[in-house]
Amino acid sequence: MKLASLRDGTRDGQLLVVARDLKTAHVADGIAPTLQAALDDWAFIAPQLESLSSLLNTGRAARSFDFDPAACMAPLPRAFQWVDGAAYASHDTPAMRQGGSDDFLGPTDDILLAHEEWGIDFAAAVAVITGDVPVGATPDQALAQVRLVTLLNDVSLRNLVADELVKGSGLLQSKPATAFAPVAVTPDELGDSWRLAKLHLPLRSTWNGAVVGQPNAGDDMAFNFAQLIAHLCKTRNARAGTIVGSGAVSNKDARRGYSCIAEKRRLETTGGGEPVTGFMRFGDTIRIEMLDKAGKSVFGAIEQTVKWRG
């Protein structure tokens, strides 16, 4: 099934079940008020949501309405945990960063920032949302707790990174609010594109109308989501609603383009050159989307504009 959170003036939005084709939706508030509430009691709630999903997908849901991604918040507008693994980079063990999860952006929310000079970058990534994962969980145990899959735009302020790295306490100011796709989906919706704890579909990033990347998220992922979750849980539990990101999707085949500008700039400087691709400017747009094998959007699109916040 596919789930979303309708912007209704509350902090957590209103839980929606969305049809497979993203054309219609149905309020699920008779089942659970919010996605977090559903995740908190998944074994009891999910089957009820599945029933509604089934009705909706067969055109039998009583009060369905047209689904509008622009009316959506992030599937979890705020979460109790958000960590981002650098799963496409080369390390012995995953590098994983604890992120701010109190104020996520919806799929069409503007990226409001004070200074272009901060070095504004997008990053297209895949994420899973978990149930309760106990400390010490194996990758197999972790995989069984993957409830939902979605996409995100993990915005970075690249020119603030160096000063934060020196302090050794991780990235904070260089990581403004993260944006999510309108819809999160259960793994079974992904068919055999979801296998070995990876999502084997191309992730397309379109910057100012030009496709700049479409790497396959299943290729060159050094650590799969099961391994990422197990890494997180080495010394502590991860509780329901934990979001675990893949890091910017990147393939070794450079012809597939890039999912963040920093990667493009690294390629430009490899071999001694200068980076020629600049970061995002006010007015720039970024669109991030994943199509299935039939060419249909799986999660809906992230479509954001960078704007001066004044």
Place this chain on the structure above:
Amino acid sequence: MKLASLRDGTRDGQLLVVARDLKTAHVADGIAPTLQAALDDWAFIAPQLESLSSLLNTGRAARSFDFDPAACMAPLPRAFQWVDGAAYASHDTPAMRQGGSDDFLGPTDDILLAHEEWGIDFAAAVAVITGDVPVGATPDQALAQVRLVTLLNDVSLRNLVADELVKGSGLLQSKPATAFAPVAVTPDELGDSWRLAKLHLPLRSTWNGAVVGQPNAGDDMAFNFAQLIAHLCKTRNARAGTIVGSGAVSNKDARRGYSCIAEKRRLETTGGGEPVTGFMRFGDTIRIEMLDKAGKSVFGAIEQTVKWRG
């Protein structure tokens, strides 16, 4: 007023108003079910909680009961944001770390860990809990959003730190679950001990029954809480229920002892010596408490035992 969360089998506990002397408490579920719910709508909820607090403190609350810190979860058993500033260290700007906030420990919960060899350390610190703070807030604007003050034990696994620092993505596995005092209090409860956005009282750490530190949290704090929150909000909002920690409280006067073992070991190695104080062992206890000028416990005590999780 003083607030706590009663362990009732739910993920967020049940909101309690606690008497100033920590002897009695009253369920606040007629006002707000959880502390997060109160913080989400503070302007409306807080005055009602204050009325109940006033009844309780004057012995007129209808159904008060004996307050038991051991029945408490953390004031926020899970939070949407937890950041820890290293406010007692010397930097040009605060070093601030994004922490895991999905699974906090209550004041008397055991510290369950798999290996002593990880280098188990406590860290006694002060924290504030905020309302909504907008991006770009000044320190004065941030200070006006301080809703509550509490204590915490920010447990570290010191022998896992080095490997994580190399990767540059911040501390994750080296930071297991953080524990909090039973009670969070509004700044007005602190009288003139709360001034200039600092808490001017000694923070006492007792390790295996011996007092090892009682530095004053108001002394030598290089960045006050208003500055810490403003630092956090340079590039993004902080939403209601954000917890901002001070880092381990430390005074330049070494006679006041230490709030974390790592500090003691640093002092031992200054001048070329070897660290002689080892980290915590299974069975060790740590008690963290703050007394007011009259010798009364302000927040109740954190009292934890380190145990092998098996």
